[in-house]
Amino acid sequence: MTAKLYIDGREICASEGDVLIDVAADYGIHIPSLCYMRGRPCLGTCRVCSVVVNGSIMPACTARIADGMVVEVAQPEVADMRRALVEANFSEGNHNCPSCEKSGRCELQAVAYEVEMVVSRFPYRFAERERDQTARHIFLERDRCIFCQRCVEFIRDIDTGHKIFAIHGRGTHARIDIDVVLADRMPPEQVREAADICPVGCIIEKGRGYNDPIGKRKFETRSIRDRVLEGDKK
Amino acid sequence: MNHHAKDYILSHDLPRSAMDPAVMAKRDEKLHVAMIGLCGCWGCTLSFLDMDENLLRLLDRITITRSSFTDVKRIPRRAAIGFIEGGVANEENIETLVHYRENCDVLISVGACAVWGGVPAMRNLVPLEDCLREAYVDSPTRPLQQPPTIPYHEDIPKLTTKVYPLHEVVKIDYFIPGCPPDGQTIFKVLDDLVHGRDFSIPAHINRFD
Ligand code: SF4
Ligand code: SF4
Ligand code: SF4
Numbered sequence: 001m002t003a004k005l006y007i008d009g010r011e012i013c014a015s016e017g018d019v020l021i022d023v024a025a026d027y028g029i030h031i032p033s034l035c036y037m038r039g040r041p042c043l044g045t046c047r048v049c050s051v052v053v054n055g056s057i058m059p060a061c062t063a064r065i066a067d068g069m070v071v072e073v074a075q076p077e078v079a080d081m082r083r084a085l086v087e088a089n090f091s092e093g094n095h096n097c098p099s100c101e102k103s104g105r106c107e108l109q110a111v112a113y114e115v116e117m118v119v120s121r122f123p124y125r126f127a128e129r130e131r132d133q134t135a136r137h138i139f140l141e142r143d144r145c146i147f148c149q150r151c152v153e154f155i156r157d158i159d160t161g162h163k164i165f166a167i168h169g170r171g172t173h174a175r176i177d178i179d180v181v182l183a184d185r186m187p188p189e190q191v192r193e194a195a196d197i198c199p200v201g202c203i204i205e206k207g208r209g210y211n212d213p214i215g216k217r218k219f220e221t222r223s224i225r226d227r228v229l230e231g232d233k234k
Numbered sequence: 235m236n237h238h239a240k241d242y243i244l245s246h247d248l249p250r251s252a253m254d255p256a257v258m259a260k261r262d263e264k265l266h267v268a269m270i271g272l273c274g275c276w277g278c279t280l281s282f283l284d285m286d287e288n289l290l291r292l293l294d295r296i297t298i299t300r301s302s303f304t305d306v307k308r309i310p311r312r313a314a315i316g317f318i319e320g321g322v323a324n325e326e327n328i329e330t331l332v333h334y335r336e337n338c339d340v341l342i343s344v345g346a347c348a349v350w351g352g353v354p355a356m357r358n359l360v361p362l363e364d365c366l367r368e369a370y371v372d373s374p375t376r377p378l379q380q381p382p383t384i385p386y387h388e389d390i391p392k393l394t395t396k397v398y399p400l401h402e403v404v405k406i407d408y409f410i411p412g413c414p415p416d417g418q419t420i421f422k423v424l425d426d427l428v429h430g431r432d433f434s435i436p437a438h439i440n441r442f443d
Contacts, residue, residue: 096356097442098346098413104443113437118409119349124399126358223437
């Protein structure tokens with residue numbers, strides 16, 4: 001059923017039950033996100049796509065279109081809240097972009113530019129996070145993990161469907177882990193997929209990095225905003 | 235820092251030739267802009283130089299005092315806008331930063347080191363003791379004919395336990411990320427402030443590396 005809704009005062013028609021973040025993108029309204037991937041089940045972990053729906057704040061990836069919905073995306077308070085969520089990731093992990101293999105093709109960095117982040121408002125923690133290089137083709141640079149769970153849900157053993165990645169512990173003890181036996185069975189394309197699906201430079205394909213020169217990297221040739229709005233799966 | 239009386243000379247205390255009073259008067263009417271470097275690599279200072287001929291457009295409004303352009307070692311008087319490269323990694327950095335804050339109306343962190351600690355802050359992940367031991371005692375490149383020594387002298391500033399972003403030590407008004415930021419980004423911020431426009435670094439010129 002067709003529903004009529006309002007995003008930032010603009011009247012929009014969409015199908016009831018559709019995902020708000022997708023509908024917004026189809027109408028040229030970019031709502032940044034770090035965990036959501038169009039066409040895949042919503043994870044709802046990063047909260048960076050938070051908007052105001054009928055007066056309450058909720059993530060646009062979990063909100064489904066309903067008739068008469070009133071959505072605020074650009075409202076300064078909620079925009080600042082989204083920026084705070086992005087900033088928190090930089091304080092929580094260690095993000096030394098100048099020495100990161102993912103720089104220029106990193107979604108966290110690209111989204112930070114979109115929300116015009118220049119510094120984190122939270123104290124930088126400099127947390128100690130041990131890296132894991134035991135798998136044959138993958139190493140985990142845990143400093144950069146933002147616990148989006150994309151790898152946990154979407155990268156699975158081809159034969160058994162078992163999860164290869166898992167998050168252990170909670171809060172400051174949370175840690176992304178890899179099942180080395182299953183990881184070593186991953187075909188090269190799946191290794192590449194895991195590295196690409198990770199929005200940051202945590203899942204790194206061994207032997208690959210710094211392939212594109214500065215100025216020619218993914219989000220430098222086309223911004224994350226343009227990619228989302230033009231339907232390029234991130 | 236402690237200095238023994240009279241065993242050093244500071245360049246800004248040396249006698250110098252008098253400036254033309256008319257030139258000085260004109261300069262005094264302009265906004266004074268300065269830039270200092272703390273714990274950084276001088277890359278951001280080089281980006282400041284990269285503003286190049288763009289700066290000519292601003293020279294009827296500003297004058298540049300202490301900076302990589304002038305080699306002036308002290309701010310001769312209160313500055314309207316102060317840029318800083320590098321984070322805080324030793325006691326001398328703190329002293330310089332606090333003095334600079336007291337003498338600038340607007341203070342701007344320039345580059346990853348100033349904004350969050352940057353490359354020097356990689357030592358925050360290990361205790362200072364281990365860091366010094368690795369650099370001076372266990373270092374494979376230390377001079378083998380000498381006993382391993384961690385340099386210590388009252389004239390060598392004491393290291394802080396961790397490396398700090400500037401805004402954790404004094405109030406900072408604006409931040410320009412990048413390692414280093416582009417000269418044109420620094421120019422945009424300067425140009426906006428001089429003309430009373432709001433500070434902004436739009437997505438297409440923002441960068442963290
Ligand atoms: S993961 Fe992204 S944000 Fe983090 S250091 Fe790498 S490029 Fe920077
Ligand atoms: S490793 Fe990457 S994909 Fe997996 S949870 Fe961490 S950030 Fe997300
Ligand atoms: S931010 Fe980068 S270029 Fe600037 S001082 Fe630090 S290391 Fe050097």
